[in-house]
Every structure is written in C-alpha cells, then in structure tokens.
Amino acid sequence: MRKKKWVTPFLENEENYLVEDLLHIESEKPVYIEIGMGMGDFITQSAALHPDVLYIGLEKVETCVARAIKKAQDLKLENFKVMLKDADKIDELCKPNSIDLIYLHFSDPWPKKRTHKRRLTYLPFLKKYETILKDKGILIYKTDNESFFDDSLEYFKESSFVQLETDRNYYREGEPMTAYQEKFVNEGKPIFYAKYQIDKV
Numbered sequence: 001m002r003k004k005k006w007v008t009p010f011l012e013n014e015e016n017y018l019v020e021d022l023l024h025i026e027s028e029k030p031v032y033i034e035i036g037m038g039m040g041d042f043i044t045q046s047a048a049l050h051p052d053v054l055y056i057g058l059e060k061v062e063t064c065v066a067r068a069i070k071k072a073q074d075l076k077l078e079n080f081k082v083m084l085k086d087a088d089k090i091d092e093l094c095k096p097n098s099i100d101l102i103y104l105h106f107s108d109p110w111p112k113k114r115t116h117k118r119r120l121t122y123l124p125f126l127k128k129y130e131t132i133l134k135d136k137g138i139l140i141y142k143t144d145n146e147s148f149f150d151d152s153l154e155y156f157k158e159s160s161f162v163q164l165e166t167d168r169n170y171y172r173e174g175e176p177m178t179a180y181q182e183k184f185v186n187e188g189k190p191i192f193y194a195k196y197q198i199d200k201v
Helices: 007-014 041-049 061-075 087-093 112-118 121-132 145-155 180-188
Strands: 032-035 054-059 080-082 097-105 134-143 162-169 192-198
Touching: 007 061, 032 041, 041 054, 041 061, 041 080, 041 097, 041 180, 054 061, 054 087, 080 180, 087 121, 097 121, 112 162, 121 134, 121 145, 134 145, 145 162
Parallel strands: 032 054, 032 097, 054 080, 097 134
Antiparallel strands: 134 192, 162 192
16 A cells, blocks of 8 residues: 555654554453454444454554544544554564454465465464463454465464354354455455464463
8 A cells, every 4th residue: 555645744643542562551341453454444343333342453554554543533432552563573562361352354365385474374473363362362364365264274273273163155244344345245255254262271
C-alpha cells in the first residue's frame, strides 16, 4: 500500500491508540490480538460490538495502522490499541501467558516453497503464539488459499495446539469481516477456517 503524506504526522501525534508493546498494559478484560490486522475493519467492528474485550491490532504497514486508528476514532473505541510492529516480534511485545485469543486473518500465503518459513502459521511462529497465549487460549485462522490452509493444518499438528473446528466454506451471518473476507464472500469464494486451543498442562 502506498504511503500517504498525512500518515507519518498523524501517527507521530497519536496518543490514545498507538502503543509500543503490551508489556506494561494491565487489563481486567480478556485480551484479543489480531496479527496482521490490515486496515482494521474486522477488529474495530469487533471492538465496537464487544466492549468487554480489549482488542489489540498488530500491523507493520503505517498506512494501514493510521486508517485503523481513524476508524477507532470514528467509533470512539475505548477497548482498542494498535502496535506498529512486525509479527516476528510478537513474543517480545507481549508477556508470556497474557493473551486470551489470537486472530490470523488472510495473511500472506507465501506460495513458493523457499518462502514458506515466512508464513504466520509456520512452526516457529506457532511456538511464539504458544508462549504468549494463556492456557486454554484460542487461535482462529482464516484464509482464502486452500493449499496454504492444508499446509497450515500440518504445521499445527507439530505444535501444542489442539484442533477444535475446521470449515472449508466458513460464513457467519452478522459477524464482522476483514476487507479481504468481504471481497471474497461477495465473489462467492470459499473461506477456509480453523479454530485451535492451546493446552499447556
């Protein structure tokens, strides 16, 4: 996404939503984090619907972060924060056993075999998620790419995650969607979905 001129000064002056990490944030609410939130359609809508949850968006593209914050401002959200960071730092940004739920929505499938290690469902990433999730914490994964989905199911088998549910044509009426999901649904493309729980005992 091309960076707009207004983005940098906007983020430099943002004090309510942008945070460096979650290491010093204490929350009595459950903490849900979307890794690779894009422009924040899903997470800001979810935060508006569920004020009893603290939603955290992680995104490395400045323009996406700025647009997500503007949406949060419009909705006057009080249960939403954003980190302008890369996903490979997630275990350094969160305390161990501090996250209740992780969303992985339509992340880059990195289709070439030599780039598979960059996938957010690749085993080294799953190990990071295991660290930051609470015991019995949940991970929800969606993609439009079937081969990426099938490969990811195999990655999860090598982890401590327990599969709770899979769906190869996922849709829930009234549920917030990412911009990608809405586009694919309108085009009649299937959404591949999996839900996992971490068992640390």
